[in-house]
Amino acid sequence: MKKSFLLVLSLLLLIFPSCKDGPQLKQNVSGKTGEVIVVMNKNLWEATPGQSLRTVLAVEYPFLPQREPLFSLFNIQENAFSSIFQVHRNIIICNVNPDLQETKMIIQKDIWAAPQIVITLSGPSGEAMSEYIDDQSDLLKNAIEQAERNRVIRNSKRYEEVSIRQQVLKSIGGSPYFPTGYKIKKQTTNFIWVAYETTYTTQGVFIYSYPYRSEEDLTLPRIIAERNRKLEKEVPGPLDNTYMTTNTLIEPSLRWVNFNKREFVEIRGLWDVKNDFMGGPFVAHCFYDRENENIIVLEAFVYAPRYPKRDYLRQVESIIYSFEWQKE
Numbered sequence: 001m002k003k004s005f006l007l008v009l010s011l012l013l014l015i016f017p018s019c020k021d022g023p024q025l026k027q028n029v030s031g032k033t034g035e036v037i038v039v040m041n042k043n044l045w046e047a048t049p050g051q052s053l054r055t056v057l058a059v060e061y062p063f064l065p066q067r068e069p070l071f072s073l074f075n076i077q078e079n080a081f082s083s084i085f086q087v088h089r090n091i092i093i094c095n096v097n098p099d100l101q102e103t104k105m106i107i108q109k110d111i112w113a114a115p116q117i118v119i120t121l122s123g124p125s126g127e128a129m130s131e132y133i134d135d136q137s138d139l140l141k142n143a144i145e146q147a148e149r150n151r152v153i154r155n156s157k158r159y160e161e162v163s164i165r166q167q168v169l170k171s172i173g174g175s176p177y178f179p180t181g182y183k184i185k186k187q188t189t190n191f192i193w194v195a196y197e198t199t200y201t202t203q204g205v206f207i208y209s210y211p212y213r214s215e216e217d218l219t220l221p222r223i224i225a226e227r228n229r230k231l232e233k234e235v236p237g238p239l240d241n242t243y244m245t246t247n248t249l250i251e252p253s254l255r256w257v258n259f260n261k262r263e264f265v266e267i268r269g270l271w272d273v274k275n276d277f278m279g280g281p282f283v284a285h286c287f288y289d290r291e292n293e294n295i296i297v298l299e300a301f302v303y304a305p306r307y308p309k310r311d312y313l314r315q316v317e318s319i320i321y322s323f324e325w326q327k328e
Contacts, residue, residue: 026114029089033148033311036071037085040094045075048130049094056137057144061310062253063268063281068310071144087113089151090144095122096129103132107143115154117147152318155179164194168207172289172296174325176205191234196316202303203316206231209294217295218265220254223286227297237273247272247279259321262287271301281309283317290325298323 031037036057044050058069076085085091103123111118119140123129133140156177164184168175171192178194185204186193195204210217210226217223228245235244246252252269264287272279282301289296298320302312 026110026112026116027087029087029113029116031088031090032072033314034071035088036073036090036092036144037076037088038073038092038094039076039078039081039085040092041078042075044094044096044126044129047126049096049126049133050075052130052133053092056133056141063250063270064309064313065270065279065281066308068308070141070310083112086111087116089113089116090147091116091118093118093120094129095120096124096126097122098124100124103128105132105136105140109147115147115151117144119143148314149318149321152315153177153322156319156322168192168194169326172207172209174296174323176298176319177322177324178205178319186234188234191230193234200304200306201312202301203312204301204303205316205320206235206297206299206301208234208299209289209296212288212293212295218286220252220267223254223265223267223284223295223297224252224269226295227284227299231271232274237276237278239276242273242276244271245274246270257285260324262323278303278305280304281313283313283320285320285323 038045038050038053040050040053054073057071058073061068061070071090081093100122101124103121106120106122108118108120110116121129121132123132156179159180161178161180161182164178164182165175167184167187171190182194182196182205184192185195185197190209192207193204194207195202197203208230210230224246231244233243237243247270250270252267255266257264257266264285267282267284267286269282270279271282280301280303282299284297284299286295286297288294300313300316300320302309302316304312
């Protein structure tokens with residue numbers, strides 16, 4: 001038996017040689033959504049480079065009911081950056097070397113784990129690195145934000161509730177990808193409400209449209225007016241004469257976004273329930289349909305009165321970023 005086993009093992013080794021030098025499967029990343037490990041010596045972390053990183057990445061997340069940072073930063077000393085930390089989802093490594101002529105940033109993916117982003121900043125001095133972080137703040141912030149978004153989109157496609165996308169495709173000719181657990185809560189003419197609900201939280205997506213009339217259709221006043229009109233009709237509150245609307249104390253923001261070969265208006269704001277005390281954050285993407293006859297709105301919102309809302313919003317917002325037109 002022993003000789004037979006050894007013979008079979010030898011044949012297997014001949015047929016399937018060692019993959020030591022071939023592509024290796026990476027282990028899954030560790031860490032929570034929104035966490036970033038910063039590998040930097042303590043003296044730099046407490047000086048201008050660390051201050052610049054905190055100013056860019058730990059700034060207040062916009063349009064949340066309570067204060068939460070854009071990202072949660074954790075400083076790790078260079079000599080403590082072991083394999084335990086190397087598999088984290090978001091890593092920034094800062095190296096100061098007087099022999100360098102200039103400061104550079106290298107963005108890499110899946111070095112120690114997947115799906116991972118590793119950003120390496122190298123410069124001749126702490127002051128030079130701080131100036132570089134300030135100058136490249138948008139690139140740095142957007143790289144980590146996109147990495148977080150891509151993870152959600154990847155999982156949404158891998159564990160998709162296909163039936164939801166099929167319904168949305170029939171309605172507007174395109175759809176986001178909804179992961180397992182999301183369900184259609186309501187569907188009427190030109191309005192679909194998709195939600196993932198637990199005992200104490202709701203992550204929802206509204207999909208609706210309104211007619212194109214003029215260039216004013218994608219301005220903030222028109223978008224908010226149409227939003228309030230649609231939600232008053234379709235999203236009632238828990239009591240009589242209550243319904244979802246837009247918070248008027250803090251004016252929503254508007255910006256144009258180009259993403260995945262699509263251009264749309266992004267609206268961020270806070271929602272309330274009229275005549276009640278419910279509320280939370282929302283993000284809406286507004287764009288023309290393929291015939292340029294209607295404005296389509298994809299809106300992500302969160303209701304989580306017991307919990308911080310940053311990560312819930314980031315997750316559901318990533319879903320509307322996954323929108324794709326149906327292939328013709």
